[in-house]
Amino acid sequence: MEYVTAVPHPRSEAPGSARAGRLSLALALLSGAAGAAVALLATRQRWSEGTAAVAGGSFPLTAKGSDVTGVPAALAIVGLAALVAVFAVRRAGRVLVAALLALSGAGTVAAALLGASDSSALDEQAARVSGDTAATVQSLTHTAWPYAAAVGGALILLAGLLALRYGRVWPGMSGRYERNGAPRPRRAARPADPDRPEEIWKALDRGEDPTGA
Numbered sequence: 007m008e009y010v011t012a013v014p015h016p017r018s019e020a021p022g023s024a025r026a027g028r029l030s031l032a033l034a035l036l037s038g039a040a041g042a043a044v045a046l047l048a049t050r051q052r053w054s055e056g057t058a059a060v061a062g063g064s065f066p067l068t069a070k071g072s073d074v075t076g077v078p079a080a081l082a083i084v085g086l087a088a089l090v091a092v093f094a095v096r097r098a099g100r101v102l103v104a105a106l107l108a109l110s111g112a113g114t115v116a117a118a119l120l121g122a123s124d125s126s127a128l129d130e131q132a133a134r135v136s137g138d139t140a141a142t143v144q145s146l147t148h149t150a151w152p153y154a155a156a157v158g159g160a161l162i163l164l165a166g167l168l169a170l171r172y173g174r175v176w177p178g179m180s181g182r183y184e185r186n187g188a189p190r191p192r193r194a195a196r197p198a199d200p201d202r203p204e205e206i207w208k209a210l211d212r213g214e215d216p217t218g219a
Contacts, residue, residue, distance in 0.1 A: 030172035034165040038089040038107065041161025045082035045114050048155035053121060056143035058132035065135050067143055069127040071151060077117035078155045085110035085162040092169050093178055100173050108166025114159025122152035 049071035057064040072079060088107040095103055128143035169176075 024175075027172055027175040030168045031176050034168040034172075035089070037161040037168075038085065038165030041111065041114075041158040041163075041165065042082045042086040042089075043158070044161065045078050045118070045155045045158030048118070048151045048158060049076075049079040049082075051151040051154075052149055053152050054125065054128055054146060054148045056125075056128050056132075056146040058135050058141060058143060060136050064144070067128050067131045067135075069131070071121065071155060073127040074121040074124050074152075075117055078114045078121070078159065081110045081114045081117065082158065082162065085114070085166075089162075089165060089169075092173060093176065096178055097174075100176075101170065104166055104169030104173050106166075107169055108163055111159045111161070111163025111166055114162060115156045116159075118152050118155035118159060121155075122148055 051071060052068050053071045053074050055066070055068045058067055059065075085107055088103050088110060091103045092100055092107065125143055125146050128146065129141075132141045132143045133139050
């Protein structure tokens with residue numbers, strides 16, 4: 007008596023793996039897009055404020071995130087572009103783009119945290135308004151927006167890590183393949199029309215009688 011072992015169809019995949027791929031894709035898209043938006047928004051807000059001594063009085067000074075550092079905004083844009091590019095490449099290219107996405111997030115976090123305690127932008131303003139190149143900002147305070155930018159960078163980093171872990175099972179934007187991964191069949195070439203002028207000349211070149219007589 008022979009026993010036949012059932013072999014799963016090659017196109018079938020584990021339900022758990024497919025579910026994890028869909029969830030990771032949705033989470034990466036959401037976190038990456040939200041992280042870039044938060045980081046860009048945070049860099050346009052007030053990061054620090056203080057005063058400068060001018061003519062015996064105090065002159066108020068403020069600095070936005072873009073005044074303190076342009077790195078978080080630039081890396082957020084790079085991360086957003088990398089998030090889109092992940093779906094345009096495959097295999098090794100997808101791994102490299104996912105790594106760029108993760109590095110953009112990590113860089114955004116680092117730059118935002120460093121900018122949270124940076125007073126150079128306000129020191130330059132103090133020197134300019136007071137006319138004293140050695141003047142520095144007084145009563146320096148910082149807002150929570152640098153940390154919001156760091157949170158945005160962390161979300162971009164999360165998207166990159168998800169792309170590195172699950173990116174190999176995500177779909178791509180290429181239209182060359184069908185949903186099952188098989189190449190699309192090429193269209194058959196149309197037969198030449200013997201009555202077309204160019205076909206008649208080709209027949210004459212080959213020494214044939216195009217009239218069929």
